[in-house]
Amino acid sequence: MNINRRVLLGSLALGATGVVPALAQDSKGLIVIITPSHDNPFFKAEADGADARARELGYETLILVHDDDANKQSELFDLAIARGAKAIILDNAGAEASVAPIQRAKDAGIPSFLIDREITQSGIAVSQIVSNNYQGAQLGAEEFVRLMGEEGEYVELLGKESDTNAGIRSAGYHDIIDQYPGLTMVAQQTANWSQTEAYAVMESMLQANPGIKGVISGNDTMAMGAWAALEAAGRTDVIVVGFDGSNDVRDSILAGGIKATVLQPAYAIAQMAVDQAHRYLTEGTTGLEEKQLVDCVLITPENASRLETFSLAS
Known part of the structure; x- marks a missing residue:
């Protein structure tokens, strides 16, 4: 068995030989x-x-x-x-x-x-x-609908297909958004939770659908990739909502970029x-x-300054 792959170690480090040292005598294991x-x-x-x-x-x-x-x-x-x-x-x-x-x-x-x-x-x-991904996705979708003014074309970035959270979040989004006939999804594609993939997917979606008004993303990493592509195209008018509650998206929200996310602690x-x-x-x-x-918590410009490392200060 090869253990010398990408292995990150905490308080118990591998020795130079690749052998894990014995536990300390006072350790609980x-x-x-x-x-x-x-x-x-x-x-x-x-x-x-x-x-x-x-x-x-x-x-x-x-x-x-x-x-x-x-x-x-x-x-x-x-x-x-x-x-x-x-x-x-x-x-x-x-x-x-x-x-x-x-x-x-x-x-x-x-x-x-x-x-x-x-x-x-x-x-x-x-x-x-x-995290209650369905509840959180509904929170994000409700804010997305409000920001969109209940109308306009939008696209969705999906997470990795093998991850059950990707499907749960998408279902939560659509159980809210699909109630509004003025909102039209013109594209939906996975970016596998990846910022790099999301950038490329967003570029393609934007070229095919220049009239889009919003992007709803299965996680913050993809939201950041989408926002970078939108900025590069001069489309900072597009509404982007993410999911996770990362510091990067917090900073974007506070800077007037991405509009909202959903914190899972x-x-x-x-x-x-x-x-x-x-x-x-x-x-x-x-x-x-x-x-x-x-349960998850909606993060907007009103409370984003209290967010730090996937935790919301009281």
Whole structure:
């Protein structure tokens, strides 16, 4: 098994030989944190939140990145099992593809606690803690409709097809927007959660549909790519609404660029997962249902200044 791929490490570092050193004698054990690429600040916030809480509770941590590659994720689970992890905190690399490695960890006596993305089966992970993507998408759609004045042509940027959140957010958007006959979707295309892809897709959409008035995006990263393409084309009149609550979009909102986003509290959710892992390891139960929804918050120019690293100050 090749573990020398893109692996990011927290408080437990690999030695020069590639061998993970033994845990400290006073450690409560190892918690492995696995997320998509930290190039997306949302996933970095998840890893940072889980890492901070786990170390606060007395655990050592191993922070790994699967890059949305299900095969790499499977290898990382093998690494976690080989290291005798006490628990795994996971933002998964595919709702269906993640079932087998989570089951493999469970069979090895290692419980998994999922954040951000659900899997297709229940009873394998101990917890699945996700933002209420449907509720959040409806908040974003309501603001989008208001900003659009209930009329005009718009386009939609979709997330990665293998991610259930992409479909849930799109459904939430359309259950609101489709109630307004004056709003017409003239294009809909995936940009796979990528800023670079969103830039290219937005360029093509704009060329084919020069009359568009709005863009609704499945996440902030794609919203930023779309906004960059619109700026390059001199179309800063186009209304863009995102989803996630990133600092980049916050700054754009405050500068009068992107108009709104929807915050899903990534940092707090990751810490909730670690708290539940700790309770499960010490008491044998989390005391909670497996599937848990955390409500999202609309971010506009009125409250954007209170947003920092996927958390809204009171």
